[in-house]
Amino acid sequence: GENVEQHPSTLSVQEGDSAVIKCTYSDSASNYFPWYKQELGKRPQLIIDIRSNVGEKKDQRIAVTLNKTAKHFSLHITETQPEDSAVYFCAASTADTDKLIFGTGTRLQVFP
Amino acid sequence: DGGITQSPKYLFRKEGQNVTLSCEQNLNHDAMYWYRQDPGQGLRLIYYSQIVNDFQKGDIAEGYSVSREKKESFPLTVTSAQKNPTAFYLCASTPGTASYEQYFGPGTRLTVT
Numbered sequence: 602g603e604n605v606e607q608h609p610s611t612l613s614v615q616e617g618d619s620a621v622i623k624c625t626y627s628d629s630a631s632n633y634f635p636w637y638k639q640e641l642g643k644r645p646q647l648i649i650d651i652r653s654n655v656g657e658k659k660d661q662r663i664a665v666t667l668n669k670t671a672k673h674f675s676l677h678i679t680e681t682q683p684e685d686s687a688v689y690f691c692a693a694s695t696a697d698t699d700k701l702i703f704g705t706g707t708r709l710q711v712f713p
Numbered sequence: 714d715g716g717i718t719q720s721p722k723y724l725f726r727k728e729g730q731n732v733t734l735s736c737e738q739n740l741n742h743d744a745m746y747w748y749r750q751d752p753g754q755g756l757r758l759i760y761y762s763q764i765v766n767d768f769q770k771g772d773i774a775e776g777y778s779v780s781r782e783k784k785e786s787f788p789l790t791v792t793s794a795q796k797n798p799t800a801f802y803l804c805a806s807t808p809g810t811a812s813y814e815q816y817f818g819p820g821t822r823l824t825v826t
Contacts (some may be wrong), residue, residue, distance in 0.1 A: 633812035711794040
């Protein structure tokens with residue numbers, strides 16, 4: 602079945618620096634790749650997503666890139682702020698069953 | 714925080730007891746999902762339902778059961794057969810397939826002693 606690997610598991614950056622989180626997936630038929638942010642004690646919320654017909658998508662300080670050939674996608678956060686501190690999850694849709702497979706999460710800490 | 718709700722927020726049970734977690738949504742979404750979240754393991758799918766009166770096992774269904782008698786409700790029962798039930802449980806819904814934004818509930822933290 603589909604497998605999603607996410608790296609790194611923890612990431613610490615200085616405020617204003619960029620942060621990059623990478624995910625790889627195994628099912629070449631996957632076509633939807635969302636990123637969720639989960640603040641401590643709260644529910645995950647979608648921050649950006651990309652579909653397989655697009656290579657890059659940007660929303661203000663957040664961008665996602667997709668490399669279908671290599672089967673990996675990445676989240677880029679520029680000009681990080683302390684409020685970006687949270688756990689980030691990537692996910693990939695499965696082709697034959699209607700579900701998302703999540704990565705194991707990246708705990709991002711942004712220090713002032 | 715409307716849209717999708719879960720209750721209670723915290724739940725404590727003794728080992729050997731079944732317990733039912735509530736999930737309700739007023740978003741008119743067709744599909745609903747139950748996830749289990751453990752530290753360092755991300756979100757793992759327990760069960761999901763794409764339409765009323767139908768549901769499928771996820772990746773870790775053993776020891777759990779669900780029902781989908783109404784579109785807006787998808788309760789999860791953690792049975793005594795679940796070996797390690799202490800976890801954070803999240804319910805989610807989408808308007809159609811999994812290839813759309815999943816709206817999560819606030820979660821229920823279950824502790825079994």
